[in-house]
Amino acid sequence: MKRALAILLAASALFGAAGCGRPFKIETAPGFIELENQGDYAYRATTPEGVVVAVRVVDDEKRGDLDFWTKALVLQLRDVSGYALLSAKDVTSLDGTKGKELRFGHDEDNKPFEYVLTVYLAQGRLFLVEAGGSKEQMDRARASVAWMQKSVKVKCDTIVSPVLASRTCNRW
Secondary structure (H helix, E strand, O other), rough: OHHHHHHHHHHHHHHHHHHOOOOOEEOOEEEEEEEEOOOOEEEEEEOOOOOOOEEEEEOOOOOOOOOHHHHHHHHHHHHHHHEEEEEEEEEEEEOOOOOEEEEEEEEEEEEEEEEEEEEEOOOOOEEEEEEEEEHHHHHHHHHHHHHHHHOOOOOOOOOOOOOOOOOOOOOO
């Protein structure tokens, strides 16, 4: 009985430790470096020229579906923040999660900027994958940005999911 309890406590500690990481996976492309301590961002990487790729996670977001969040984000960025919606398309993450990619444009001091926002819902969370920079620099980094966006996983794929890892899919 003591041995079984010790094994159970060790297993609990192992799964608890897995909860300390990120609830998603993204690869950092060559030419980018990952930044640390970035406030609201769970992940943020940049090029020397200032192109940034980032991920924000909204926990416990069980309200609304992908269409709801897509419309809410478009309204916020367009009507409140002054971005022009250039395109919207359906996308799929590396793990098969359906999402929506929104491309926006914005001018600052007569210089065009591009902002790409991809939205996923998984694990009861809202995942916002963002990329942005000046249009010129985004054009130069486009292949690397696309590669990073395609590397995103937001679903658990451990052998214990979904029962034990559904809220702690942080093995990455």
